[in-house]
Amino acid sequence: WQLQVSGLKPEARRDNRGPSWATLAKVIEAEPSTQVRAMLCLLGHAGMRAAEVLSLDVSDIAPDYRSVRLLGKARREKEEHPLSDVAGDALALWLTERGRKPGRVFDTSYASTRRWIKAAGARVGVALRPHGLRHTALTRALDATGGDVRSVRFFSRHESIDTLLRIYDDANS
Numbered sequence: 001w002q003l004q005v006s007g008l009k010p011e012a013r014r015d016n017r018g019p020s021w022a023t024l025a026k027v028i029e030a031e032p033s034t035q036v037r038a039m040l041c042l043l044g045h046a047g048m049r050a051a052e053v054l055s056l057d058v059s060d061i062a063p064d065y066r067s068v069r070l071l072g073k074a075r076r077e078k079e080e081h082p083l084s085d086v087a088g089d090a091l092a093l094w095l096t097e098r099g100r101k102p103g104r105v106f107d108t109s110y111a112s113t114r115r116w117i118k119a120a121g122a123r124v125g126v127a128l129r130p131h132g133l134r135h136t137a138l139t140r141a142l143d144a145t146g147g148d149v150r151s152v153r154f155f156s157r158h159e160s161i162d163t164l165l166r167i168y169d170d171a172n173s
Helices: 021-030 034-044 050-055 085-098 110-123 130-144 149-156 161-168
Strands: 067-070 079-082
Touching: 021 034, 021 110, 021 130, 034 050, 034 085, 034 110, 034 130, 050 110, 050 130, 110 130, 130 149, 149 161
Parallel strands: none
Antiparallel strands: 067 079
């Protein structure tokens, strides 16, 4: 027999997983551009959204490069967001090259960023996209905290714990 419920549509789910932590390290190490390396680290280590990375202003960066102020998705005010040593060091290196003149940290479009991230992955033989790197960071944070969803929810800036668990917890996939 068969159970049929009218009005329900199947939910299309694409594989959102990003690269493994080891693969991300290889991609970052192989990347020759300090700008792209900084983007890879902000996405893959700090778990930032591509829009957050591209909207970063020099004035949003802490002097020690260990945090940034972000205007997150659906937020009205900028919030402090921590950076790992790897992400902070990559950002510092890029700003040394770019200069600390006022303005956007990355003066580029989303389309260009996506192309650069894809090319960085191709150098080591993996398919990459910006959101996949965020996925890697959030899954890693869940693993590192033993599944502490409250801490990772703060880190990820998600409104819903359900979204965090449903999409980013690879252990539940």
